[in-house]
Amino acid sequence: MLNTQLSDWREAALQFEQQINNTILGQERAVRQAVIAIFARGHVLLEGSVGVGKTTLLRALAQGLGGDYQRIEGTIDLMPADLIYYTYLDKHGRPQVDPGPLLKQGNRLATFFFNEINRARPQVHSLLLRVMAERSISAFNQEYHFPHMQVFADRNRIEKEETFELPAAARDRFMMEIHIDMPADESILQDLVFNPRFHDVDQLIAEIAPGNVAYYQLNELAVHIQQSIVPSHALQQYALNLWQAGSKPMEYGIQLSDVDMTELIQAGASPRGMSFLIRAAKVNAWLHNRDILLPEDLQAVFVVTMAHRIFLNPIYSYRQEQLMPALMHAILNAVAAP
Numbered sequence: 151m152l153n154t155q156l157s158d159w160r161e162a163a164l165q166f167e168q169q170i171n172n173t174i175l176g177q178e179r180a181v182r183q184a185v186i187a188i189f190a191r192g193h194v195l196l197e198g199s200v201g202v203g204k205t206t207l208l209r210a211l212a213q214g215l216g217g218d219y220q221r222i223e224g225t226i227d228l229m230p231a232d233l234i235y236y237t238y239l240d241k242h243g244r245p246q247v248d249p250g251p252l253l254k255q256g257n258r259l260a261t262f263f264f265n266e267i268n269r270a271r272p273q274v275h276s277l278l279l280r281v282m283a284e285r286s287i288s289a290f291n292q293e294y295h296f297p298h299m300q301v302f303a304d305r306n307r308i309e310k311e312e313t314f315e316l317p318a319a320a321r322d323r324f325m326m327e328i329h330i331d332m333p334a335d336e337s338i339l340q341d342l343v344f345n346p347r348f349h350d351v352d353q354l355i356a357e358i359a360p361g362n363v364a365y366y367q368l369n370e371l372a373v374h375i376q377q378s379i380v381p382s383h384a385l386q387q388y389a390l391n392l393w394q395a396g397s398k399p400m401e402y403g404i405q406l407s408d409v410d411m412t413e414l415i416q417a418g419a420s421p422r423g424m425s426f427l428i429r430a431a432k433v434n435a436w437l438h439n440r441d442i443l444l445p446e447d448l449q450a451v452f453v454v455t456m457a458h459r460i461f462l463n464p465i466y467s468y469r470q471e472q473l474m475p476a477l478m479h480a481i482l483n484a485v486a487a488p
Contacts, residue, residue, distance in 0.1 A: 192325025217260025
């Protein structure tokens, strides 16, 4: 069992999760994954079609956490400087410089949402990489720090014109790639379409009580969670086997239909990706009120933390959406759990 402090925080986390689920219907799995990422202090890349609730989910998370929230739209003409400052003429016609979205709130910035990140240029991605990795940036001859900032980004999956695919280094900075799909339950769809409560997003978000989980305490809590949950030697070996199977699936007897398994993988997950897997798995164990790591904790977060880190060879990349889920499922079935 967890100590009293972690147990109290766990209750607050579960209440926070329930508030989000009352706001975002039919997305329990995505909400749980986002909650895990928050308490593991990892950045998140969202995937999903237009209008399925990605932005509403992020606004709900930001409202519940408190702190300051900033959003920027990815466009073809967006430049790195646009994240740092913007210039304009004041009422007297004199040029002025004001802080941009990254600097506006200073160290109070808690949630930064980059909408349609693949519409932004690679130069913008490069700047964002540093901010995500170091939570700091150099501007105006000084260093700015964002100790509490968590980046959420989404990609436009429909239009392909004037978009820039995220490089491997950029995708590897995200702890999770969370998929948000249309709810399958017809009663939920009816509620979303016909219940006026879900038509006014601003009012819907305002119903969430802020501060149940204080953003400025998350870093310290995350360290406590990671130190309190220890994996056994057998569990560590299981995690390493999952990692190796993602790079060399044929060595674990994994076969996919119409695929030469020796040519499938161009690059597997990085050590950083594995550390993200373990961090997320420990938070999953904590949410289930355990102080030991079990195979099901790794299995619960394996796909969402690892699938976007495995890169297929170009001859198979056009089948990515078909092959990657099949590969992830095959790995979990092929690697024996302790």
